[in-house]
Amino acid sequence: MPTSPFARDVYRWVRRIPEGSVSTYGDIAALAGSPRAARGVGAALNALLPESEVPWWRVVNRKGELSIPAELGLRALQRTLLRDEGVVFDGQGRLDLARVRWHGPHGPGDPD
């Protein structure tokens, strides 16, 4: 349910993140055409939450951490969903972006 053209593009790109991979707010913002709208990506994802078909849990911050607020157990849910896809967290609750980061539509394995 895109409420705006921007949100529609955000969902569109997030849907392309492969299972077992993640992307960052900044990367999605860039793909959506607004490189500086990383916060906007968060706002767009926040507007859909509960059981959307959009894999919002595959979006993390630039440090490989979960930015979603811990309240409502959403943080734990995201961690669980990612773990179930095989995404590994290190001892500091972060994931190795160099290894699980999705390289976009032109990256290996996802030619456009």
Add this chain to the structure above:
DNA sequence: AAGGTGACTGGCG
């Protein structure tokens, strides 16, 4: 319709 908020980031010490 104007102003506040925040699931962000890059730059700098």
Add this chain to the structure above:
DNA sequence: TCGCCAGCCACCT
């Protein structure tokens, strides 16, 4: 790397 800070910008009153 880490913490802090000031832009940024889409969302929601």
